[in-house]
Amino acid sequence: MFTPFWGDGRGRSVHAPGVRVAGSSKRARKGLIEANYYYYVLGDVDKARRSCELLANLYPYNEDAHTSLAAFAETIGRYDVGLREYQEALRLAPWRSFLYRDVATPTSC
Numbered sequence: 015m016f017t018p019f020w021g022d023g024r025g026r027s028v029h030a031p032g033v034r035v036a037g038s039s040k041r042a043r044k045g046l047i048e049a050n051y052y053y054y055v056l057g058d059v060d061k062a063r064r065s066c067e068l069l070a071n072l073y074p075y076n077e078d079a080h081t082s083l084a085a086f087a088e089t090i091g092r093y094d095v096g097l098r099e100y101q102e103a104l105r106l107a108p109w110r111s112f113l114y115r116d117v118a119t120p121t122s123c
Contacts, residue, residue: 042076045069049082062086070099077107084116 045065053062066083073079084099097117104113 039073042069042073042079045072046078046082049086053086059086059089063090075106077103077110077113080106081113081116 046069049062049065049069052058052065063083063086066079066086069076069079070083080099080103084096084103087093087099088096100113100116104110104117107113
């Protein structure tokens with residue numbers, strides 16, 4: 015399977031020639047760091063979810079924003095929102111195999 019991203023050995027991602035990476039801005043990454051801070055450091059799932067909702071609205075082509083929003087939505091029991099966001103992330107990044115698992119395996123079981 016072709017993956018259009020790979021690392022350069024120094025922690026930076028390198029993109030294949032001709033591949034446009036939508037939504038890979040510094041602001042989006044900072045927003046994801048903020049959401050993870052709310053969740054992992056402060057333990058505030060609702061703030062983390064709201065932060066990811068804002069990211070998904072600001073950067074609709076960033077699959078990481080949709081994946082994080084799905085995970086936080088499932089954490090608070092919003093499985094319908096989680097599934098919808100995982101499906102959107104899968105549409106944006108079909109090369110990410112874990113998204114197939116997340117769409118196919120409902121967390122509510």
